[in-house]
Amino acid sequence: MEKIDLVVIGGGPAGMAAALKAKERGVKSVTILERAGTLGGILEQCIHAGFGLHYFKEELTGPEYAARFAALIENSDIEVKLDTMVLGISWDNTVTAANKEDGILEIKAKAIVLAMGCRERPRGALSIAGTRPTGVMTAGQAQEYINLEGYMVGKTVVILGSGDIGLIMARRMTLEGAKVKMVCELMPYSGGLTRNIVQCLDDFDIPLRFNCTVVEVHGKERLSGVTVQYVDENFTPIAGTEEYIECDTLLLSVGLIPENELSKQAGIELDKVTGGPVVNEIRQTSREGIFACGNVLQVHDLVDYVTEESNIAADGAADFILGRQAVNPEYIEPLCGEGVRYIVPQRVNINSGKDIKLYFRASNVFDNASIVMSVDDKEVYKKRKVKVTPGEMENVTLSADIGKQIKKDSKLTLSIRA
Amino acid sequence: MVKKMTCVACPIGCQLEVVLDDENTVVSVAGNSCKRGITYAESEVTNPTRSLTSTVKLIGGIRPVVSVKSALPFPKNMMLDAMKIINETEIKAPVSIGDKAIKNILDTGIDIIVTSRDKGKQQ
Structure with missing residues (x-):
C-alpha cells in the first residue's frame, strides 16, 4: 500500500486549490483523486463570465478560472489520478479508490481533504x-x-x-x-x-x-x-x-446538495442545515486529519470563496501533517441568532490567537440590517449592511481581540437585526 | 430624469439612482458603495456592455464544441446578432485559451476568443 502525506478527494476548484496550497506549505507528497476525465469539476461547463473578480481581480469564465489552477498543478509534482472513483475512507485514513489502470487502489494518507462538491436536487x-x-x-x-x-x-x-x-x-x-x-x-x-x-x-x-x-x-x-x-x-x-x-x-x-456519501460512511459528523461536515476554524471535520472545503462543506455562490476556504483547509492539513497543531485547543460553537441560518465553521478554537472569519447565510432578506456578534448577550461587534439575502454568503471576522473575551462556557452569538 | 438600476460591477448589487439631464448625461449617482458604481451607471446609460459567452463548433476535438467569449465587454444591443455569427462558426482542434475564433465580429473591433483547451482527438 502506498503511503503519502495528503490525499485530496475531488479535482474541482476546491481540490485543486487545496492541493496547491498544501504543496506551497511544504507538504511533500500530494495526490488528487478525481472522478471525471479532467480537472476543473463543474467549472468546465460554467462557460459564463464572472469568476475570479475577488481572487484574481479580473473577470474570467469558469474554464479559464479552472485552467489557471490546472496549469499550476501540471507544473508541480502533485500526482493526479483521473477517472478514479473513491470508494471509502477507513478508520486509519486509508483511502480506497478504483480506476481502469490501477484496479483497486489503497493509499494511506497522513491527512485527507474532502473536496467532492455538490449535486443538484x-x-x-x-x-x-x-x-x-x-x-x-x-x-x-x-x-x-x-x-x-x-x-x-x-x-x-x-x-x-x-x-x-x-x-x-x-x-x-x-x-x-x-x-x-x-x-x-x-x-x-x-x-x-x-x-x-x-x-x-x-x-x-x-x-x-x-x-x-x-x-x-x-x-x-x-x-x-x-x-x-x-x-x-x-x-x-x-x-x-x-x-x-x-x-x-x-x-x-x-437547490444543491453537498455530496457527502463518503463522509457519512467514514463516520464524519454532518451539519443538518448545510448538509456538509461540521468543521472547526481550520476546516477539520469530526475525524482527526480529515478536512473539508468547497461545496462539499457548504454550497457557495462564488468560486472565489471556495478557493479561500480551500486555502484554509489546506493550511490546516499542512499544519497537521507537519506536526504544528494547535496547543491546548478549547472549542466553542458559535450560535445562530435571529436571522442567521447557519455558520461555518461550526466550532472555533478560542485559544487560536488568530482572526477567524465566520461565514454565514441569512434566513431571510433584510434591508439596512445590522450584523451583530455578541458574547454572553453583550454586543462586541456590529456592522451595517445595505442588503442581506439568503442568496449571498456573508462573513464577519471574529478578531483575536474579541477572541480573548471568550471563555470556554461563553455564548458567542451571531444575529441579523433589521 | 431618474433611472433606477442594479449595479453589477461586483456581487453586492448596489441599487443605483442615476439622475440624467435632457441630453442623457449623468448628473449624479446615488446608492453606490464604490467608484465602480459611477462608472457602471455611466456606461449603462451611454453604451451598455456585457460579457458575451457561448460555444463554437469544434472539428476534430475531444468535445464537439468549445467555449468562447468576447475579448472585451460587448455592446448589449448587438449580442443576438453576434450569436448568429458565433453559431455559424467552426474551428479546428487543437485549440488553446486565448485563440481567436472570430476576428473583429460585426466590425466592433472585438474578437471572439477561445476559453478552454481541447488537444484534439488522438488519431
Whole structure:
C-alpha cells in the first residue's frame, strides 16, 4: 500500500486549490483523486463570465478560472489520478479508490481533504404531479448538454427555481434561440445573485414570478406544458391561480446538495442545515486529519470563496501533517441568532490567537440590517449592511481581540437585526 | 430624469439612482458603495456592455464544441446578432485559451476568443 502525506478527494476548484496550497506549505507528497476525465469539476461547463473578480481581480469564465489552477498543478509534482472513483475512507485514513489502470487502489494518507462538491436536487425530490415525459431536467444537466456536448435541449422553456444555475441557463437558452417564458420561484425572493437577475433575466425581459411554483407536468412523450400556480405564505397553492404554460422544456434549479456519501460512511459528523461536515476554524471535520472545503462543506455562490476556504483547509492539513497543531485547543460553537441560518465553521478554537472569519447565510432578506456578534448577550461587534439575502454568503471576522473575551462556557452569538 | 438600476460591477448589487439631464448625461449617482458604481451607471446609460459567452463548433476535438467569449465587454444591443455569427462558426482542434475564433465580429473591433483547451482527438 502506498503511503503519502495528503490525499485530496475531488479535482474541482476546491481540490485543486487545496492541493496547491498544501504543496506551497511544504507538504511533500500530494495526490488528487478525481472522478471525471479532467480537472476543473463543474467549472468546465460554467462557460459564463464572472469568476475570479475577488481572487484574481479580473473577470474570467469558469474554464479559464479552472485552467489557471490546472496549469499550476501540471507544473508541480502533485500526482493526479483521473477517472478514479473513491470508494471509502477507513478508520486509519486509508483511502480506497478504483480506476481502469490501477484496479483497486489503497493509499494511506497522513491527512485527507474532502473536496467532492455538490449535486443538484432532482425532480424526484420535488413531488410534482403529472406525467413523466422527456424534456424535464435539472438546469445543470441542460448546461452540460449545451456547453459541453453542443446539444440544444429545447425551444420553449419554463425554469423552476431562481438559483444561479437557473438564471444563467435562462440567458444561455435565450442566446441559443430558445424562448424562455418565465422563471418561477417558490420563495418571495431569489436565491440567485443580483448580478445574474439583472444580466440573465432583465436584459432579455424574462419574467420572474415569486411565490409561484410548477404544480403539474403535462405531455406524453415530450413535455407539452406545465401548470404553474401561486402559493400562499405556507407554500400551499392558491386555488384559482393555476395557469397552463405551453413549453417543451422544464429546467429545475431548486437547490444543491453537498455530496457527502463518503463522509457519512467514514463516520464524519454532518451539519443538518448545510448538509456538509461540521468543521472547526481550520476546516477539520469530526475525524482527526480529515478536512473539508468547497461545496462539499457548504454550497457557495462564488468560486472565489471556495478557493479561500480551500486555502484554509489546506493550511490546516499542512499544519497537521507537519506536526504544528494547535496547543491546548478549547472549542466553542458559535450560535445562530435571529436571522442567521447557519455558520461555518461550526466550532472555533478560542485559544487560536488568530482572526477567524465566520461565514454565514441569512434566513431571510433584510434591508439596512445590522450584523451583530455578541458574547454572553453583550454586543462586541456590529456592522451595517445595505442588503442581506439568503442568496449571498456573508462573513464577519471574529478578531483575536474579541477572541480573548471568550471563555470556554461563553455564548458567542451571531444575529441579523433589521 | 431618474433611472433606477442594479449595479453589477461586483456581487453586492448596489441599487443605483442615476439622475440624467435632457441630453442623457449623468448628473449624479446615488446608492453606490464604490467608484465602480459611477462608472457602471455611466456606461449603462451611454453604451451598455456585457460579457458575451457561448460555444463554437469544434472539428476534430475531444468535445464537439468549445467555449468562447468576447475579448472585451460587448455592446448589449448587438449580442443576438453576434450569436448568429458565433453559431455559424467552426474551428479546428487543437485549440488553446486565448485563440481567436472570430476576428473583429460585426466590425466592433472585438474578437471572439477561445476559453478552454481541447488537444484534439488522438488519431
